[in-house]
Amino acid sequence: MNLPSHGANPHYLYEKIGLAMPKNIIDFSANINPLGPPGILKEHWNSFYEQMQVYPDPEGRILKRQIAENEKISEQEVLLGNGAAELLALVGRMLAGKKVLLIQPTFSEYEKICRANGCEIHYYIMNDLNWQLDLEKITEIIKHVDAVFLCNPNNPTGIYYKKEALLVLLKACVKHNCYFILDEAFYDFVPFYENMIPEQKNYPFLIIVRSMTKMFSIPGIRLGYMVANASVIKKMAELQPHWSLNSIALKTGELLLEEKAFVAETIQYVEKEKQVLVPFYAKMGFTITNSQSNFYLLKDPLYDKQHDFLHFLLKEGIVARHTYNYPGLDGRWLRFAIKNRQENERLQGVMTKWMKTQR
Ligand SMILES: Cc1ncc(COP(=O)(O)O)c(C=O)c1O
Structure with missing residues (x-):
């Protein structure tokens, strides 16, 4: 089909x-917020015209600092992206030629970027009667791969996996030098979401990717960020094109982070x-x-x-x-x-x- x-x-x-x-x-x-974008963007719309006429800060310092402060981490652990999609593409480049595990069914971009970068792809396919993660089976596969992708809550099911389960997988990843790419594009819709960012300190192989385009209805603007170990962030930043984020996206992000x-x-x-x-x-x-x-x-x-x-x-x-x-x-x-x-x-x-x- x-x-x-x-x-x-x-x-x-x-x-x-x-x-x-x-x-x-x-x-x-x-899968965009049914309320549309928050009113603050309309209020500031005219000021975006000014933003357009200057080159954006290639580091996106103000927004990065805001995210770091919110999450109580250092700026060196944050990378901004032209949508989560760009950050995932950078992850793909970092993993070129490696063995990756995809927990299916899930967001189709993981497979696309892994294929584009010549990765060897392994699947764990969830049963569509209960959508459970069989932690034992997945842990077994982790022993033989370099990276695992998990989307939480998962697109397309909407199912949310508890921190307790993720920690079991993370422990296995640390033991076997395997990156754990946790795509949290929809984390902010989960009513009792358990923040995984504090775990980054304990599990240096954890890479968290978040999108701001879903919650704030700005898929046309493109904005996301990644939280990972400072050395991973440095590596990814080197792969990213200069001025990847435009000045409107940066300004938008600064406003939206306050929209709790x-x-x-x-x-x-x-x-x-x-x-x-x-x-x-x-x-x-x-x-x-x-x-x-x-x-x-x-x-x-x-x-x-x-x-x-x-x-x-x-x-x-x-x-x-x-x-x-x-x-x-x-x-x-x-x-x-x-x-x-x-x-x-x-x-x-x-x-x-x-x-x-x-x-
Ligand atoms: C699970 C998941 N991750 C990442 C993305 C990409 O998000 P963005 O619009 O920030 O590039 C999407 C978009 O549909 C998605 O569903």
């Missing part, structure tokens, strides 16, 4: 499938939506993942592959994320972002219509 490999930009999906794109589509395939109330409001909003959606899906007979994030996997258990269901939704103007390019899912689930009440209501209407045609 040769469908686009990412969510967002739904016209590509309609084009590939050969369907006319309805006028009023709702894109549930991009907005993050709390978002968590509350998403939780409230889940309280509506979870019982609705249960009542209708759909199966969904126990997500701790702002997206979830869903399937109609009557079918193995969700191909016809995806088509039906697209015709109705509902864009879901297909899962054909996720090893371990292979099209058996669809991923949906949690959007605002009005949009979720329309989704519920279309879901009801589907069930009526099927049962």
Whole structure:
């Protein structure tokens, strides 16, 4: 199934499938905050015009210092990126030719960057009945690889793995000189998130990657950061193009790091939506993942592959994320972002219509 490999930009999906794109589509395939960007960005929009006319600080000192202060670490342990995507690409370059373990199903970029850098790729595939990490099995594989990628909460399932489990894997990584790349692109949506950054001191092989584009709805601006051992950060910084972050992204980041109330409001909003959606899906007979994030996997258990269901939704103007390019899912689930009440209501209407045609 040769469908686009990412969510967002739904016209590509309609084009590939050969369907006319309805006028009023709702894109549930991009996992972006349903509240949109915080108001502070609009308030400062005009000042960005000034920023545009100067070269950005290639070190992004102010933002870096802010992150370091927030996390009680040194600036030497922080690297800013043109989105988490750039930081992951740098990790890929650092791991060129090495053996890597991907815990699947997960974000498809890990595999892409590892392949681009000639890595030898190993998989641990989670069972899609419970999505458990079999710590014993993974620890065994860690003995034979140079790096392991884990996404927490995991994209596409939304499942959050507790710190206790991650520490078991980290211990194995330290013992076997294996990097642990922890992608926390969606960490700030998790209601009871346990911060892993303090563990960096105890586990020098830990590399944490965070995105600011999801929580703050700025995928078009591109901003993320990485926390790792100072020597790893130095190595990555040497691989990064000069002025990789533009001055608007830097200024935006400085403003957004202060938006703690907005993050709390978002968590509350998403939780409230889940309280509506979870019982609705249960009542209708759909199966969904126990997500701790702002997206979830869903399937109609009557079918193995969700191909016809995806088509039906697209015709109705509902864009879901297909899962054909996720090893371990292979099209058996669809991923949906949690959007605002009005949009979720329309989704519920279309879901009801589907069930009526099927049962
Ligand atoms: C798990 C995960 N990590 C990283 C990224 C990249 O984020 P950014 O927009 O900051 O580049 C994404 C984007 O979809 C993602 O889903």
